[in-house]
Amino acid sequence: MSTLNPFSLIPSTRPAPALVASAADAAPIISPETVYAESLHAWDHTNPNGSPTHYPTVDKHWLWQPGECCAVTGWPGMGKSLAELNKMVTKSVYDGWKWGLFVPENMPIRKAVAILVQAYVGQSVNPKHPFRMSRAQYEDAVKWVMGHFIFIDPRQAHSLKTLLPAVKAAKKFGIRGWLLDPWNDLESKLGEFSGMMSEQLKAQLGLVLDFTKDEQLCTVICVHPAGEARNPKTLELKIPDQYSMEGGRMWPNRMDSICVWHRPMCDEDPTDSAVDLYVKKMRNEPESGFKTPKEGIRLNYERRAFRYFDPLLGMSPLDPKIIQRYRDTGSVLPSAPAELSLNKFPQSTFQDA
Secondary structure (H helix, E strand, C coil): CCCCCHHHHCCCCCCCHHHCCCHHHHCCCCCHHHHHHHHHHHHHHCCCCCECCCCHHHHCCECECCCCEEEEECCCCCCHHHHHHHHHHHHHHHHCCEEEEECHHHCCHHHHHHHHHHHHHCCECCCCCCCECCHHHHHHHHHHHHHHEEECCCCCCCCHHHHHHHHHHHHHHCEEEEEECCHHHCCCCHHHHCCCHHHHHHHHHHHHHHHHHHHCCEEEEEECECCCCECCCCCCECCCCCCCECCCCHHHHHCCEEEEEECCCCCCCCCCCEEEEEEEEECCCCCCECCCCCCCEEEEEECCCCEEEECCCCECCCCHHHHHHHHHHCCCCCCCCHHHCCCCCCHHHHCCC
């Protein structure tokens, strides 16, 4: 019996010789043999599904996905930077992931370290705080941070031309992802793009997207929103979305996912701890997650513990009880009922019509 040649079933994508001026013209064309080989390799070696954040409320909508870029926005004081750093600390505690940090707004370095240490320990570093951690706790936590986070000096890496090589160099320490916070602090030369911000942003985001895919990193970029923060008639604080980010619609055009952090009660009660997360764009459903409903999903920030509490847990996944439960059972939840299964394909997806 003769063996079927799979390439005989694939229409040739090579242009007719008369249309090719030189071999260089045809160089960008991917051969059927390459497509076939890479597709089979992916079947055997690639898991397209994202990796959990270990916040079960979040995991139903957003997962860590190597090779993808996520843009995060929110008004000042909404906790977007703090929330993303908490997610990174959590991923490091559970799965040992390491991260690169470019965080100019949290410099000098002691400020960035303090944020990470407080989330890790669940207590303050402030000498006037009634629940300050001990010196021994602080020393141990700083060592832990040093083992999981690589800091990039914004005074030396201040543009993509210097930042991306620094992030690539950090890969030798084993980083799985990195945070650029905020995008607006990057040096740029608008004159190189005829003064057109949209063209500049298109080129810059193209560099970051290609870099992220090539290096298979999880990239998170914090972006300031643009426009009026309040409704001109009601003066109510607006909830920013993927179209109100500084730089315009290029963000939703290019990013793999876009998230918004918003404190719904910050006007009425500045001490209220409710924080809503909106996943406004998700390019790769269901493997990377699903957009949230209109009202978003809610977490609570516990100021005393410097952590985000998940309502499905009743506490933070960084609580020792939850960490121990995960080690014992492989789940942060007491049980894993079917309705809480993460990113489950609908039953009808693969059924014949």
